Structures are given as structure tokens and as C-alpha cells.
Amino acid sequence: MKDEKNLTKEELKERAIRFYNRYGSDLEQISELLKIRLTQLSLAYTLKNNLPPEAIKISTRVKTLSSFLKKLEKKGWPQFYYPTELVQDLIGARVVCWFVDDCVGIKSFISSSKHLQIKGEVEDYITNPKPSGYRSIHLLAEVGYDSVQRKNSDVIIMSEDMVCEIQIRTKLQDAWGDVTHEFHYKAKNAGVDNKVYEQILSQISDRLANEDKSMLTLRDAYQELADDKTKNSTREGFRDE
Template structure:
């Protein structure tokens, strides 16, 4: 954090541009590394729980410089030395699961990873949805990587680390989030605040949450029926001769 005078928006913008110029390639590589780490955890989880690999999908991205500057502007240009001091999702990952309990299971796998250092603060919007109805679990993780440093003509490899945001949600929650992002999030950032429409959005999200729970109940019921069927397979005797 800058300890001297307060920087102007133009100075903060210049600082952000320098950061992206210096660390842009690093962030892309960290994003790829995070994708690999999470994909490995998803593979382990699906194998342990006898799920198809497509039951959990992983995507990662690096926030563009333009999006970062817009976010700074919306927040009133908070002071920073490194952008990650004020914006934690420069690198973001999304873990989309078929069922709610898989979100919890993957959260445990992520917490147990030796390659990710998970921060203590957790934003659980599945247990406590936002007023708009938004549901997701947000984690912050420090991802270690090999940082290349130039010192004159010499090149050194040092231990580097950057904070990333990991979101976990169900497919229905993800669909709601992606669909509403285009009109709801953009309207909110423009200063629109309509309580009537907010309530409708929240009700839609609640219905989808109920369907998530219904699908979970149906899955367990079908699994119980299948297990019972395996205990008592159809009798395949030899027909007698007359």
C-alpha cells in the first residue's frame, strides 16, 4: 500500500498499466497453472465418488486491464501499490458442479491441496445468498509459481505467489449467474436499483435452488434403488423340460 501522498486516478491508472505490462504474462501462466491444479483435484474427486469427469468443469481467466480499471473507478480509486491489495480476482477460477454436495466436496479437496494456500475468509453465498439471489462459494487462494527475475544480464528463478479467487457453484447457479450478468450486473454498475425487479430475480434464484435440492434428492433415490437392485438381481433359472 502506498504510504506517501494520495495518488490521483491518473497515477493509479498508470501504476496499473505498469503492473499489467510487467506481470501480464505471469498472470496468464498462473491462470493456466491454477486450471491444472483444480482439474487434478476435480479428477480425484470424480474418481473417488464414481462420477463422470464432466460432472465438474473448471475454467480460469485473467481480468483484463480495462475491466480492472473500471472496477477501480466504481470503487472510487482506492490507493494501492500492488493491484492485488485492492482487487483479489485479477486471476479467477470457476468450479461448476452438477450437485450442491459436490460443491462442498470440491471445497474440501481444494482446502486440502498442498499446492494452494487457502485464505481463512470464505464468502458462502450458497448458505447466505445475496439479496439478488446470487449463489456461489468464493475462496481466495495463493498460487505459488516460478517467478523469473532479471538482474542485469543474469536471470534468476525465485519463488513467486499471487492471490486468486475460486468460485464454486452448481450448473443451475452458474446458468442464473451468466444469464443475469448481462442485464443485472451491468445495470447495477450503472447505478440502477429497482427493488421490484431485484425481488423477481431473487425468487427465480430461489426456485432454481429448490430444483438443485430436488435433483439431489432424486439422485440419491435412484442410487438407493440401483443399490437395492444389485442386492437382489433378477432370477435367471434354467427352464425345465416337459
């Protein structure tokens, strides 16, 4: 961050607003680029593992100005020059898989991509769920993009990169996260901390985790039935291992 006097709360708000006004369209374009990169990887993964394309769903989003200002307030209005100095999920992606073992599989595909550079440690909340029962794999990746800039009277294209957050989870984990976000996450942000309710949430998450395991068993059982039916003929299945 550049050296300068400490800004007031209102000055920090104005700085954030100027950033979004100036770079908002760039952020949306980087978000679309990230979606393209991840969609290409998911198509490669589903082809390799004999899954239909819809077995992995990709979505991306840009953190809104309102969400960023709420983050600033929660952090006590720290000083910043660019919002990326404070948050690494200004652009985020969600990768939702039918089956829990594919969460690990697509994570490996993402890690091996030449277009996405993994930064720091991968947080695996599927293997080690949070106390509330939250399950997901979180990783940070640098996305390279072409930045159009003005230099004197000329327009140039500069190679830049931005760190984005990628979350990988199953459909059941995604549904649990979406529902509980509305009351648990927002309540935690408001200072509410109820261990009894959190334990109940964790128990619900555990039951859904068992259902994810049941889905794997059913998938493999159906695949065996398909193999027996088609035997030596060409077939399309859920997986090809």
C-alpha cells in the first residue's frame, strides 16, 4: 500500500466507490474469463471420467460494492489503496459436483492448469469440516488477463493477474451452505454465537455427508449394472475407471 495519511471512514468509502466505478467492468470481464477457464477444465474432467457435462456446474461472481463496504466495517475500516489488499475473493467461483470424490478430482485438474496459478495452501473443509458443519474446498488462484491502459496519448495492453477464490463442493454441501448462510453466517457476523444451534447444524451436515457417500455407492452399483448389460459393446456411463 502506498504511504499516505490515514483516511477517515468516509474517505475510505469514497475510495472504494471510485475503484468500482473505474474497474467494475474489468472485474466482470475477469470473472467471465475465470468461468471460461473453469468450464474448460470441468469439460476435460467429465470427458476423462465418463461423466455428463452437467455433473459439474460452474458459476462466478464479483463481490458487490455493498458487500465490500460491509467487509470493511467488519474489519474496523482498515487502510487500503486497492480493495485487493484487503480481500482475496473480490472475484469468486463456485464449482458444484454431483459426487464428493469429483471435488478432489476437479481440484487436481485446477491445480495442474497452466492458466490458473494456485497461491498458498488449499483449505479442505470437506476432509476437516468447520464446527458448524460447513464443507467445501477453498483455494486461491491467480488469473492472468490483458489489461487495457492509457499511457500518455497511447493505449497499451499490459499482462496482469488477479487472485480469485474458488470454492468446490457437492450439490448437497452447496444446498446446506446456501440455506445456512442466510441465518448462521449472517448471525455470526452480527456477533451471535450459539453453540447448541451450531451443533444441530453440524449434525444436519453430517447426515448430508452420509448421503453423499450413499450417492457414491449407488453410482457405482448402477455402473456395474450398466457394464453387465452392455458387456463388450460401447457404452456411456457415469465413470470409466
